[in-house]
Amino acid sequence: xxxxxxxxxxxxxxxxxxxxxxxxxxxxxxxxxxxxxxxxxxxxxxxxxxxxxxxxxxxxxxxxxxxxxxxxxxxxxxxxxxxxxxxxxxxxxxxxxxxxxxxxxxxxxxxxxxxxxxxxxxxxxxxxxxxxxxxxxxxxxxxxxxxxxxxxxxxxxxxxxxxxxxxxxxxxxxxxxxxxxxxxxxxxxxxxxxxxxxxxxxxxxxxxxxxxxxxxxxxxxxxxxxxxxxxxxxxxxxxxxxxxxxxxxxxxxxxxxxxxxxxxxxxxxxxxxxxxxxxxxxxxx
Numbered sequence: 602x603x604x605x606x607x608x609x610x611x612x613x614x615x616x617x618x619x620x621x622x623x624x625x626x627x628x629x630x631x632x633x634x635x636x637x638x639x640x641x642x643x644x645x646x647x648x649x650x651x652x653x654x655x656x657x658x659x660x661x662x663x664x665x666x667x668x669x670x671x672x673x674x675x676x677x678x679x680x681x682x683x684x685x686x687x688x689x690x691x692x693x694x695x696x697x698x699x700x701x702x703x704x705x706x707x708x709x710x711x712x713x714x715x716x717x718x719x720x721x722x723x724x725x726x727x728x729x730x731x732x733x734x735x736x737x738x739x740x741x742x743x744x745x746x747x748x749x750x751x752x753x754x755x756x757x758x759x760x761x762x763x764x765x766x767x768x769x770x771x772x773x774x775x776x777x778x779x780x781x782x783x784x785x786x787x788x789x790x791x792x793x794x795x796x797x798x799x800x801x802x803x804x805x806x807x808x809x810x811x812x813x814x815x816x817x818x819x820x821x822x823x824x825x826x827x828x829x830x831x832x833x834x835x836x837x838x839x840x841x842x843x844x845x846x847x848x849x850x851x852x853x854x855x856x857x858x859x860x861x862x863x864x865x866x867x868x869x870x871x872x873x874x875x876x877x878x879x880x881x882x883x884x885x886x
C-alpha cells in the first residue's frame with residue numbers, strides 16, 4: 602500500500618510542473634498572435650510540438666506509439682481539444698492571460714453540471730453550491746453592464762464548455778491507451794481544426810525573431826501535455842485538477858513580465874470564488 606501511495610505521489614508531482622510549462626506555452630502563443638493569426642499560430646505551434654513527439658517515438662523505436670489503440674474515441678477527443686485550444690488562443694490574444702484563465706476554469710463546474718444532466722449523476726449539496734458559486738464568480742469577472750463583454754470573454758467561456766465535453770469523453774478512453782498517442786492525436790486534431798480556419802485568416806511568412814518563441818511554445822506544448830497525461834495516470838488523478846488553478850498565478854506572472862498586464866482586484870475576487878467552487882466540485886472525481 603505504501604509503495605502504491607509513493608508511486609501515485611511521484612506521478613502527481615508532474616501536475617504542477619505541467620501547468621507551469623503549459624502556462625509558458627500560452628504566454629508564447631499570446632506573443633506570437635500579436636503578429637500571426639490564431640490559425641497560423643495554432644498550426645505552427647502544433648507542428649513543432651508534433652515534431653518533438655515524433656522524435657521521441659523514433660528515439661524509443663516505437664513509431665506505432667504515435668497512433669491510438671482506440672482511434673475513434675481518441676480522435677473525437679482530439680478534435681474537441683483542438684476546438685478548445687483555438688478558442689482559448691483567441692481569448693489569450695484578446696484578454697490578459699489571468700482573466701482568460703479565470704473564465705476557462707469553469708470546466709470542473711461544468712463537468713459536474715453535465716454529469717448530472719447527461720449521466721443522471723446526483724449532485725451533492727457541496728457540488729450544487731459550487732455550481733452556483735462558480736457562476737457568481739463568472740458574473741463578477743465579466744461585470745455585465747459595467748464593462749464590455751467582448752469576443753475574448755466569449756471564447757474563454759466557449760473553451761470551458763468544449764473542454765468539459767472532452768473531459769466527459771475521456772471517461773470512455775481505455776486505461777491501456779499510451780501517453781504518446783493521446784498527445785500526438787491532440788496536436789493532429791488542433792492542426793485539422795486550424796487548417797479549416799486558414800481560408801478566413803491572413804498567413805504571413807515566419808520571421809527569424811519568431812523562431813525562438815515558436816520553438817519554445819511547441820516544446821512546452823508537447824512537454825506540458827505529456828506530463829499532464831502522466832499525472833492523470835496517477836491513482837491520485839482526482840487531485841490533478843485543482844493544480845490547474847496555479848495557472849492563474851502563472852498568468853499574472855507572465856502577464857506582468859512579458860505584457861505589462863495589470864491585474865484587477867475584482868478579477869482576483871471572481872477567481873477566488875471559481876477556484877473554491879472548482880475544488881469543491883472535484884472532490885467527487
